[in-house]
Amino acid sequence: MIIDVARFVETERAYWDELDAALARLANEPRRRMALTEIQRLHYLYERSSADLGRLDSFSAGPQLKDYLEALVSRAYSEIHETRASGRVKWKSAALAFPRAFRRHVRAFQLAVAVTLLGCAFGWFALRQDPGVKASLLPFSGLLDSPAERVAKEESARQDRLKGVKGSFAAELMTNNIRVTLLSMAAGITYGAGTVILLFYNGVILGLVAADYISGGQGVFLAGWLLPHGSIEIPAILLGGQAGFILAGALIGWGESTPRAQRFRAVSGDLFAIACGAAAMLVWAGMVEAFISQYHQPVIPYALKISLGVGELAALAAFLGWAGRE
Amino acid sequence: MTAVRQDSLVIETPEGVVFSFELATPATRALAWSIDTAISLGIAYNAAKVLEIVATLSGDWANALGVITFFVVSMVYCIVLEWRWGGQTIGKRLLGLRVIDEQGLRLQLPQIVLRNLMRLVDAPPPLLYLIGGVAALVSRKGQRLGDMAANTVVVRERRRSVPDLAQIAPARYNSLLAYPHLAARLRNQASAEAVGMTTRAVLRRDGFEAMARVELFRELAEYYRGLVGFPEAAVEGLTDEQYLRSVLGAIYGGVGGKGIGAGAVPG
Numbered sequence: 001m002i003i004d005v006a007r008f009v010e011t012e013r014a015y016w017d018e019l020d021a022a023l024a025r026l027a028n029e030p031r032r033r034m035a036l037t038e039i040q041r042l043h044y045l046y047e048r049s050s051a052d053l054g055r056l057d058s059f060s061a062g063p064q065l066k067d068y069l070e071a072l073v074s075r076a077y078s079e080i081h082e083t084r085a086s087g088r089v090k091w092k093s094a095a096l097a098f099p100r101a102f103r104r105h106v107r108a109f110q111l112a113v114a115v116t117l118l119g120c121a122f123g124w125f126a127l128r129q130d131p132g133v134k135a136s137l138l139p140f141s142g143l144l145d146s147p148a149e150r151v152a153k154e155e156s157a158r159q160d161r162l163k164g165v166k167g168s169f170a171a172e173l174m175t176n177n178i179r180v181t182l183l184s185m186a187a188g189i190t191y192g193a194g195t196v197i198l199l200f201y202n203g204v205i206l207g208l209v210a211a212d213y214i215s216g217g218q219g220v221f222l223a224g225w226l227l228p229h230g231s232i233e234i235p236a237i238l239l240g241g242q243a244g245f246i247l248a249g250a251l252i253g254w255g256e257s258t259p260r261a262q263r264f265r266a267v268s269g270d271l272f273a274i275a276c277g278a279a280a281m282l283v284w285a286g287m288v289e290a291f292i293s294q295y296h297q298p299v300i301p302y303a304l305k306i307s308l309g310v311g312e313l314a315a316l317a318a319f320l321g322w323a324g325r326e
Numbered sequence: 327m328t329a330v331r332q333d334s335l336v337i338e339t340p341e342g343v344v345f346s347f348e349l350a351t352p353a354t355r356a357l358a359w360s361i362d363t364a365i366s367l368g369i370a371y372n373a374a375k376v377l378e379i380v381a382t383l384s385g386d387w388a389n390a391l392g393v394i395t396f397f398v399v400s401m402v403y404c405i406v407l408e409w410r411w412g413g414q415t416i417g418k419r420l421l422g423l424r425v426i427d428e429q430g431l432r433l434q435l436p437q438i439v440l441r442n443l444m445r446l447v448d449a450p451p452p453l454l455y456l457i458g459g460v461a462a463l464v465s466r467k468g469q470r471l472g473d474m475a476a477n478t479v480v481v482r483e484r485r486r487s488v489p490d491l492a493q494i495a496p497a498r499y500n501s502l503l504a505y506p507h508l509a510a511r512l513r514n515q516a517s518a519e520a521v522g523m524t525t526r527a528v529l530r531r532d533g534f535e536a537m538a539r540v541e542l543f544r545e546l547a548e549y550y551r552g553l554v555g556f557p558e559a560a561v562e563g564l565t566d567e568q569y570l571r572s573v574l575g576a577i578y579g580g581v582g583g584k585g586i587g588a589g590a591v592p593g
Contacts, residue, residue: 005578027412050343064525066518070345071484074430077339082432167390175397179446186447189471194447247475261428261477268476272436275443 005065012052016072019045023075046076096324098277101270102239103320105246112241115196116234119203124211126204137208147216154221154296166290174286177233178279181240185275188247195244202237224302227309229289235316236281243274281316288312332466335479337430345430347481350423352462355480359455361417366403370396401442408438413478422483428467429477437476444472500575501560509576512554520549521577524570531567543567 022042025032034042053069102109126133134144142150162169180198187194213222250263258266292300292308334346350358373395381388407415413425413433425441427433448458448470458470467479502509524546531539547566550573561569 047341050339050341053343053345064522067484073339073343074337074345074347074484077337077343077345077430078427078432081339081430164386165389167384167386168393171390171393175393178397182443183446186444186471189444189447189475251475264475265477268434268436268440272439275439 008052008055009065012048015045015048016052016069019049019072019076023072023079026079042076043080046073046080049073049076094273094276097269097273099320099323101273102242102277104270105242105267105274108245108249109238109242111245112195112199112238115199115241116203116206116238119200119205120207120210121203122200123204123207123209127208127211128215134208134212137204139205143209143212147213147218147221151218151221151296155298160295162290162294170286170290173289174283177236177282177286181237181278181282182275184237184240185243185247185271185278188244189251190248191251192245192248195241195248198244199238199241206234220302220306221296223309224296224300224305225293228305228312229285229293229309231309231313232281232288232316233285235313236278236285239274239278239281243271243278246271246274332468335428335467335481339430347426347430347479347484349468350480350482352459352468354421354423354482355462355468356455356459358415358417358421358423361420362404362415365416366399369403370399373399404442405439408433408442409435413438418480423480424483425478425480427477428473428479433478437478441472441476441478444470444475448472500572501564502556502572502576505556505560508554508556512550512573513577515553516550516573516577520546521574524550524574528567528570528574540566543570546570547573 019042022038022045026034049069050073053066053073056066056069123137126137138144145153180202184195184198187198210222213219246267250267251260253260253263256263288308292305296302296305332349334348336344336346338344374392377388377392377395380391404415408425411419414423418424425433425438427437445458448461449455450457455470458472461474462468462470465474467473469479473479502512527534527542527546534542543566547569550570564572
């Protein structure tokens with residue numbers, strides 16, 4: 001028990017100040033590698049301050065002093081017991097973290113694909129059963145015309161209808177798609193229900209539009225229109241869904257005995273990597289949609305647009321499948 | 327999740343040391359968020375003003391940059407500041423709040439990004455912060471959904487300096503220390519909360535209205551008098567405030583009585 005707080009402070013203050021200075025140095029220079037003697041000294045100071053805090057526990061006099069020591073010991077604790085990588089961002093490994101995270105949770109991606117395909121099938125059959133469903137399900141009025149009429153209009157257009165608004169259009173597409181993708185991820189916190197709804201709805205729209213154009217004999221136009229940006233945009237949204245299911249999996253924790261907090265901790269790095277990767281993909285997709293996808297034959301031949309889309313998809317598959325493999 | 331909300335987050339280290347953080351209340355957090363929202367809107371507004379210069383060259387690209395700037399500011403304002411300032415934004419800094427790791431470990435970038443991206447669910451535009459607010463109210467640790475997913479909590483900022491014992495109990499003659507056995511009993515029986523409250527009251531004495539200060543010191547002095555009765559000779563002529571300073575001097579260990587005076591606290 002401490003009888004004389006003033007003397008206790010007088011004796012220990014130098015050690016606390018030294019620990020405080022060492023922690024400040026670590027915070028200011030996170031990239032600095034400490035020598036073994038420095039690490040040993042830091043550990044000694046941490047243990048000594050922890051012991052001081054323990055001694056204060058049984059003493060009523062020290063709420064303010066205890067507050068100060070708790071703050072000091074908690075800072076030291078976070079530095080000494082942290083086993084995850086430091087805050088230093090290495091761009092190469094950050095870029096490779098994305099495909100690695102994708103592969104680690106490939107089943108969640110497959111689930112996202114399955115839910116989207118289910119939505120596609122629903123949209124396809126809904127249109128086959130009742131063509132009037134277009135008006136109630138499609139979010140854009142531009143898609144309500146008959147495919148043949150739209151194709152004729154687009155192919156005969158002599159003026160650039162996006163002239164003077166291409167940049168704004170690209171920006172709107174990027175920001176909206178990134179928001180939707182991140183929402184698919186965040187909605188995983190609803191035990192995955194929100195993610196399922198968003199993916200299924202996206203699938204319904206996709207299936208409906210595909211059924212409309214293919215049954216109207218405009219499959220080539222559809223491929224030329226959607227593939228250049230869709231080959232990146234649709235996988236990005238699926239990646240958002242994958243992240244949502246990873247989050248839901250950590251929340252539910254089927255067959256796992258680890259606490260929920262630990263499960264979340266285990267996947268947070270992967271969620272971060274996938275979210276960043278998907279957002280970067282959507283920046284590219286937005287540019288392609290505004291500057292290439294909206295221009296049709298004869299301005300840009302369909303074969304070229306389809307080839308571009310297929311090439312992008314192949315490159316993306318190769319990146320996600322092989323980049324960073326050890 | 328449970329309805330029983332904690333006031334503090336207690337962490338026990340592998341060495342057996344226990345320390346705690348005072349959890350921020352939802353009301354304080356809402357205020358900090360309001361400040362941050364106003365600041366990020368201000369940044370976006372000023373950026374739009376700057377982009378008017380670009381608009382003279384190309385209205386389309388000025389619009390595009392405006393859309394992107396607003397989106398980026400709304401998404402990354404908190405992420406950047408919390409990352410650079412160790413869990414604080416301007417609003418949190420003003421209100422003395424900080425985001426920390428739920429287990430007291432170092433806050434990581436993925437945690438910061440995740441908790442901020444989860445605002446899309448916590449605070450969907452038409453509902454303001456309704457979902458996150460309800461989650462924080464019913465969560466044991468006051469966590470919104472983003473905090474749960476990222477393993478973070480928002481706490482009140484900790485004190486960073488050693489309390490100045492000399493200011494609390496100046497090195498004057500302390501009549502209570504003439505009775506060491508009673509002073510020792512006082513040290514044992516006074517609660518940590520009461521000592522903390524008394525210390526704060528003494529340090530902030532000038533911030534109180536005169537009548538409120540007299541009343542507060544009277545109530546605190548009564549508490550200590552109820553714990554230990556010092557002989558009349560020790561307390562004769564002491565006002566409640568002088569009595570409380572002597573009590574703190576006795577509790578903090580002989581200040582003013584046995585040679586450890588104002589100069590005893592380094593710094």
